[in-house]
Amino acid sequence: MVTSPLKDLPIGVFDSGVGGLTVLKDLLKKLPNESFYYLGDTARVPYGTRSKETVIKYARSCVKFLLSKDVKILVIACHTASSYAIPVLKSEIELPIIGVVEPGARSAVRKTKNNRIGIIGTEGTIRSGSYQTHIKILNPDVEVFSRSCPLFVPLVEEGWVEGQVPYLIAQEYLHSLILNKIDVLLLGCTHYPLLIPTISKLTTSIEIVDSSKETAEEVYNVLKSKNLIRENIDTINQSVRYYVTDNPEKFVEVGQRILGSPIENVEWIDL
Amino acid sequence: MVTSPLKDLPIGVFDSGVGGLTVLKDLLKKLPNESFYYLGDTARVPYGTRSKETVIKYARSCVKFLLSKDVKILVIACHTASSYAIPVLKSEIELPIIGVVEPGARSAVRKTKNNRIGIIGTEGTIRSGSYQTHIKILNPDVEVFSRSCPLFVPLVEEGWVEGQVPYLIAQEYLHSLILNKIDVLLLGCTHYPLLIPTISKLTTSIEIVDSSKETAEEVYNVLKSKNLIRENIDTINQSVRYYVTDNPEKFVEVGQRILGSPIENVEWIDL
Numbered sequence: 001m002v003t004s005p006l007k008d009l010p011i012g013v014f015d016s017g018v019g020g021l022t023v024l025k026d027l028l029k030k031l032p033n034e035s036f037y038y039l040g041d042t043a044r045v046p047y048g049t050r051s052k053e054t055v056i057k058y059a060r061s062c063v064k065f066l067l068s069k070d071v072k073i074l075v076i077a078c079h080t081a082s083s084y085a086i087p088v089l090k091s092e093i094e095l096p097i098i099g100v101v102e103p104g105a106r107s108a109v110r111k112t113k114n115n116r117i118g119i120i121g122t123e124g125t126i127r128s129g130s131y132q133t134h135i136k137i138l139n140p141d142v143e144v145f146s147r148s149c150p151l152f153v154p155l156v157e158e159g160w161v162e163g164q165v166p167y168l169i170a171q172e173y174l175h176s177l178i179l180n181k182i183d184v185l186l187l188g189c190t191h192y193p194l195l196i197p198t199i200s201k202l203t204t205s206i207e208i209v210d211s212s213k214e215t216a217e218e219v220y221n222v223l224k225s226k227n228l229i230r231e232n233i234d235t236i237n238q239s240v241r242y243y244v245t246d247n248p249e250k251f252v253e254v255g256q257r258i259l260g261s262p263i264e265n266v267e268w269i270d271l
Numbered sequence: 272m273v274t275s276p277l278k279d280l281p282i283g284v285f286d287s288g289v290g291g292l293t294v295l296k297d298l299l300k301k302l303p304n305e306s307f308y309y310l311g312d313t314a315r316v317p318y319g320t321r322s323k324e325t326v327i328k329y330a331r332s333c334v335k336f337l338l339s340k341d342v343k344i345l346v347i348a349c350h351t352a353s354s355y356a357i358p359v360l361k362s363e364i365e366l367p368i369i370g371v372v373e374p375g376a377r378s379a380v381r382k383t384k385n386n387r388i389g390i391i392g393t394e395g396t397i398r399s400g401s402y403q404t405h406i407k408i409l410n411p412d413v414e415v416f417s418r419s420c421p422l423f424v425p426l427v428e429e430g431w432v433e434g435q436v437p438y439l440i441a442q443e444y445l446h447s448l449i450l451n452k453i454d455v456l457l458l459g460c461t462h463y464p465l466l467i468p469t470i471s472k473l474t475t476s477i478e479i480v481d482s483s484k485e486t487a488e489e490v491y492n493v494l495k496s497k498n499l500i501r502e503n504i505d506t507i508n509q510s511v512r513y514y515v516t517d518n519p520e521k522f523v524e525v526g527q528r529i530l531g532s533p534i535e536n537v538e539w540i541d542l
């Protein structure tokens with residue numbers, strides 16, 4: 001078998017900001033010999049409150065940047081961008097693109113026993129109906145209940161993830177989903193895994209699905225099926241280069257909290 | 272005296288989003304015969320978390336748009352843009368530009384009796400030190416205590432301005448300022464006036480300064496000094512045209528809550 005040079009190209013990951021680092025964290029665990037380019041569009045974050053048109057425009061410019069860097073696969077770690085832009089981008093480019101919506105939906109459908117799934121996300125993700133659509137394709141019998149949680153992202157970005165305030169906010173947001181007797185709660189936003197300790201207190205009998213783990217699994221499977229996983233060679237180390245469109249200092253500060261390890265090699269780019 | 276045609280031109284108001292409508296509300300009260308152009312940069316909001324360079328770039332493109340519409344004066348209703356961009360913009364354009372920082376600082380200095388002023392605002396506004404600088408110029412003896420309050424804007428945008436959650440968040444943010452025995456609290460962000468009922472519960476002996484009122488006063492004074500106030504003519508009605516860079520529906524929905532009256536004539540523009 002001829003070794004493809006494609007194997008050695010990096011994996012391109014794009015998110016609206018720091019949130020996608022939860023996805024990168026799982027990719028780093030799952031793919032120990034790869035190099036990554038992570039682009040955070042911190043000059044235009046958050047995507048969750050923007051219109052479909054604007055999200056597609058922003059996502060397109062971010063993807064164009066990563067393509068210019070030569071990557072072997074694209075991961076869209078942002079749920080809002082995955083919801084709105086993946087259908088468009090798939091028709092525009094040839095490289096495999098993995099979003100966070102399909103893997104998350106698949107896992108939730110696999111896990112529900114009573115066919116009642118709850119989804120929480122940004123306004124954009126919920127309004128797009130993308131999770132509902134993917135779940136209904138997989139199993140039309142599943143009932144989907146959704147709620148946007150606009151304060152969760154700013155809570156996480158401020159590092160205010162435990163205590164009375166996050167608990168009361170989560171209680172308000174999750175109230176109607178719990179009343180609707182969901183048995184699976186899908187976290188439809190990259191920031192939300194950091195609120196799991198608080199959310200769990202309200203949802204003891206509900207299984208929480210974190211799309212980032214499922215997405216890392218999906219990226220692994222796609223690379224494997226295309227024979228694109230980089231082999232374990234002594235001289236190769238896992239590496240990440242970061243690109244941000246604004247405020248690298250803040251990206252490092254908040255990002256390290258999310259990633260749980262040091263962030264280096266951050267370049268400020270203009271899109 | 273010859274009537275200047277300049278008088279009939281609109282007043283241009285620019286903000287990063289809907290927050291500046293608190294300033295527009297006071298301008299509408301103070302100047303009953305004027306027409307206004309209000310530009311909300313909703314595709315790139317919030318400015319409060321961005322770098323100085325990016326805020327200046329965004330503010331410059333917004334101001335350029337309003338100048339292309341022929342206005343007689345520019346009001347920058349956003350505290351972060353006022354803090355970072357006004358010094359630069361003043362050197363670039365000839366039209367009078369009024370920001371929200373100087374009027375607010377002047378009012379706070381006039382009102383303090385113990386020379387201890389507290390300022391709350393976005394991360395950008397607080398980091399810029401603009402209020403501190405203006406206050407120190409007016410009275411070097413004043414001690415300034417500041418705190419950024421990142422959750423206040425999302426709370427207001429969600430309409431969650433009363434009850435236990437906003438109270439607990441305000442308590443956390445204002446704690447150190449109260450301990451520092453401030454007697455004046457300056458609201459250094461356009462969204463914060465909507466939280467006054469909650470903030471007041473924590474600051475009963477502290478006078479709250481809302482920059483929007485002071486800014487409207489300043490705009491009136493500058494126009495009057497230049498003989499640019501439009502006279503009361505029966506056929507002229509006060510009017511506002513709105514321009515937004517994204518999501519006009521959401522602008523109308525949240526904006527009407529802030530303005531307290533209907534919003535019509537909204538045009539979606541691309542900057």
